[in-house]
Amino acid sequence: xxADDPQYVSILAMxxxxxxxxxxxxxxxxxxxxxxxxxxxxxxxxxxxxxxAWSSAYGIALVLGNFAVAAWMVSYTARIxxxxxxxxxxxxxxFRLAVIAAAVFFVRNATWIELVPLCMxxxxxxxxxxFWEMRYxxxxxxxPGLKPKHTASPTFQDSTSN
Amino acid sequence: MEALTRIAHxxxxxxxxxxxxxxxxxAAAQMAxxxxxxxxxxxxxxxxxxxxxxxxxxxxxxxxxxxxRTTMFLxxxxxxxxxxxxFVAFILLKFA
Numbered sequence: 001x002x003a004d005d006p007q008y009v010s011i012l013a014m015x016x017x018x019x020x021x022x023x024x025x026x027x028x029x030x031x032x033x034x035x036x037x038x039x040x041x042x043x044x045x046x047x048x049x050x051x052x053a054w055s056s057a058y059g060i061a062l063v064l065g066n067f068a069v070a071a072w073m074v075s076y077t078a079r080i081x082x083x084x085x086x087x088x089x090x091x092x093x094x095f096r097l098a099v100i101a102a103a104v105f106f107v108r109n110a111t112w113i114e115l116v117p118l119c120m121x122x123x124x125x126x127x128x129x130x131f132w133e134m135r136y137x138x139x140x141x142x143x144p145g146l147k148p149k150h151t152a153s154p155t156f157q158d159s160t161s162n
Numbered sequence: 163m164e165a166l167t168r169i170a171h172x173x174x175x176x177x178x179x180x181x182x183x184x185x186x187x188x189a190a191a192q193m194a195x196x197x198x199x200x201x202x203x204x205x206x207x208x209x210x211x212x213x214x215x216x217x218x219x220x221x222x223x224x225x226x227x228x229x230x231r232t233t234m235f236l237x238x239x240x241x242x243x244x245x246x247x248x249f250v251a252f253i254l255l256k257f258a
Contacts, residue, residue, distance in 0.1 A: 014221065016224075016227045018228055020231075021231055022232075025232065025235060067239065074235060089238065090206075090210060093245075094206075097246075104253055108257050115254065116254065119253055123246060127240075127243050137232060138229075138232070139233065145232055
């Protein structure tokens with residue numbers, strides 16, 4: 001297929017105007033994160049005191065913020081073009097890594113920071129939330145993103161009540 | 163090449179003036195930085211491969227773009243976890 005062929009559509013020009021599954025996934029991850037956060041903060045408070053709790057909360061905020069920015073980048077750029085999506089994600093990876101590094105570097109000497117619970121929280125919450133989210137991911141063409149919730153069938157209820 | 167030699171000579175001169183403790187801290191900082199850099203290379207390659215294949219899949223079957231993007235996003239997030247683990251190891255080795 002050649003570029004001068006009228007049937008030819010470059011991948012650089014293609015985009016996706018459909019619903020963004022990343023936004024739904026990240027909303028679900030943030031929901032799960034708000035459930036997990038008190039547990040992680042409590043464990044850090046037990047091990048490292050109040051500073052540990054603050055550090056853990058900071059780590060969870062970093063992880064959830066990282067997910068949210070990644071999802072926003074993918075969903076926003078996919079509406080423009082796939083090529084931009086790829087570029088934004090690859091450079092976004094470096095950018096987000098740099099932001100996380102800077103966010104930890106700037107607070108590493110703060111009085112309220114304990115590095116061990118902060119680092120443990122970043123790794124555990126990132127990987128743990130992803131594994132938890134995998135249970136709710138739908139791998140079907142009909143429902144991209146999250147699995148649909150089961151609802152009671154009114155037709156079935158009506159037919160049994162009569 | 164000449165510039166590299168000059169930098170190496172300058173590094174040796176600086177290292178010779180350091181106390182053993184400072185030299186050890188210097189080496190630890192360099193190794194931690196190198197470890198973090200190496201840890202970021204693998205995920206970078208992995209994310210590139212994931213996106214390349216995902217875009218190929220979306221180009222072949224545009225109707226499956228939603229499903230491909232879902233798995234792609236999770237794959238990228240898992241791959242990023244490797245870089246985060248490298249970063250955490252760097253921070254703990256260097257500062258903790």
